[in-house]
Amino acid sequence: GRISGKITYQSEAIVRIRNQDGSRTIDKTEIERIEYGPYDPEAEEQEARRVEELEKELEELKNEKEKLEAERNQLAAAQERYQANAAKTNERYNSAIWRSFIYPGWGQYHRGEETKGQIFMYGAGALLFLWYGANQDYIEKRDVYNQSATNALLFASTGNAGAIFTGYFLANSDREAWNAAAQDATMFFSFYVALYVANIVDIYFFDTTEDAADEAAMMRGWYWSVQTRMHHDRLSTGGSSAFERHATLGYHLYF
Incomplete structure (x- = not known):
């Protein structure tokens, strides 16, 4: 040929x-x-221009490839930061939950919601203190009533109307005081249970820390993925080249 x-x-x-x-x-x-x-100067000049254009195009493609690789590296770094932040947030979330189960407000304080955590902790402490005092008063009033009831029976055995009336009156008064102490203890304990439940609901559903907001923003949003390949024939003076770029556009939304 x-x-x-x-x-x-x-x-x-x-x-x-x-x-x-x-x-x-x-x-x-x-x-x-x-x-x-035969030597053709015009053809030689055209060939030189062609080679120059190819080299210029190759340089532009090289610069674009470097730019796209830099963008891809930035995306990879952002993904790594997201994964690290997600792991940190998950650990903080789990540890905050068991702390709030132990004592109201501890978990909120641990994850960075200091004001909210202090409100829960001080509120729980005050209610526990009041409930303890009311419960001690309840025990004391119960013992007093039991003694009064015993005395009323003893007075009744005497057959003296005045003694019977006095024993009944004192026992009835002590019983009312005992019931009032029981109501106070029940009230303070109910308030504590309500605060405890509110604390559990809050720790699960109302994380207002900055990390949680950042994570929520990163859990949804547009992403842009680029893959670039370049082929170059080194045996060619002008540089026979091929440039391929594959781009993917999507939207992340996690539940």
Whole structure:
């Protein structure tokens, strides 16, 4: 066959030819003869311009590839930060929950909601103190009533009307005081239970820390993924090249 083109390199063993189909290297043992055409300055100038344009295009593609790789690295770094933040938030969330189960407000304080945590903790402490005092008063009033009831029975055994009336009156008064103490203890304990339940609901559903807001923002949003490949024929003087870019656009939304 016959091959036409420009000789770009020649040694004792090979000849390298470039034409419109690209660059090709041929062993001299396969060549019968080489025919040289007339020198065409205009064609040479056009070829030089073509080579210059190809080199310029190659440089632009190289710069674009570097830019896209930098963007991809930024996306990878953002993903790593998100994963690290998610792990940190998950650990903080779990540890805050069991703390609030032990004592109201401890979990909120631990995860950074100091004001809310202090309100729960001080409120729980005050209610526990009041409930303890009311419960001690209840026990004391119960013991007093039991003693009064015993005395009333003893007075009744005497058959004296005045003693019977006095014993009944004292026992009835002590019973009313005992009931009032029981109501106070029940009230303070009910308030504590209500605060405890509110504390559990809050720790599960009302995380207002900055990390939680950042995580919520990162859990939803647009993402842009780019893959770039470049092929270059080093045997070509001008640099025969191919540039491929694959882009993906989507939206993250997690529940």
